[in-house]
Amino acid sequence: MPFILFVIMYITSPTFVINRMNYAGAVRAPVVLIGRFFLLSEFIFLIYYFGKIVNVLGEAEKSKQKEQEAVRRAQKAERDLEQHRLLTSAIPKKHLIAKGPFTMNTQSVQAFFKNDNLQLTPKEFALLLFFIQHENETVSREEIFEKIWQMPLTDKDNSLNNTVSRLRGKIIHSEYRITAVRKKGYRFEKDDCLK
Missing domain, CATH: 1.10.8 (Helicase, Ruva Protein; domain 3)
Structure with a gap:
């Protein structure tokens, strides 16, 4: 070789x-x-x-x-913006709720944060809408559960905790926070530290 x-x-x-x-x-x-x-x-x-x-x-x-x-x-982002424009332009104002960076479309059950679709489940949408309507108020867990789930809250039911947790994750980039108030419930408020 x-x-x-x-x-x-x-x-x-x-x-x-x-x-x-x-x-x-x-x-x-x-x-x-x-x-x-x-x-x-x-x-x-x-x-x-x-x-x-x-x-x-x-x-x-x-x-x-x-x-x-x-x-x-x-x-x-372009598709979401265009979808937001289409959804908000053709809808009567009575179906739109705007609070800070949030726009809620009660007709199509969609929520937007600065023109981005948050893609919320119906329960998350209802919970965010409830919190927006009760901003800066401490709302009891029982009241939230009865309003959103339309049944009384039981000790073994974690669906409220899970829904709040998922919703917190989806609005984390906003200046609003959902804070737990010990032995009272939840509070939806603007976080002044994040302005």
């Missing part, structure tokens, strides 16, 4: 590879055949720069994915 052949993708000048990557956006690498008399240091050099090329390609792919994600978010 006069030669042991290794196939490595590489362009003769490593700086040419990097420059070619940066300016052309793609690498076209010919195949170099390495014989048994090839120096170990040169082989390590080739492997090192091949690794750099792979890293650069990986970073380019990540950058492309981030760019695509940003485009998808922008398109979703």
Whole structure:
């Protein structure tokens, strides 16, 4: 066996590879055949720069994915804004309730925060509407449960806690907070620290 052949993708000048990557956006690498008399240091050099090329390609792919994600978010924001305009323009004002950054459409059971659809469940919508109507008031858990669920609250029922928790997560970016008042209920109020 006069030669042991290794196939490595590489362009003769490593700086040419990097420059070619940066300016052309793609690498076209010919195949170099390495014989048994090839120096170990040169082989390590080739492997090192091949690794750099792979890293650069990986970073380019990540950058492309981030760019695509940003485009998808922008398109979703445009769709939500257009949907909000359509929903609010064709609806009589009696079906719209606006409070701070929130717009509630009681006809379509949709809630918007600064033109973004909050995508609330019917119970979350009813709970947010109830809180908006009772802003800065401490409302008992029993009163909330009877109004929204239309049945008396039992000790074993956690649906109110779960619904409040999900609603808090959906309005977290607003300046309004749902705070628990110990042994009394809940309070929906503007958080002055977040103005």
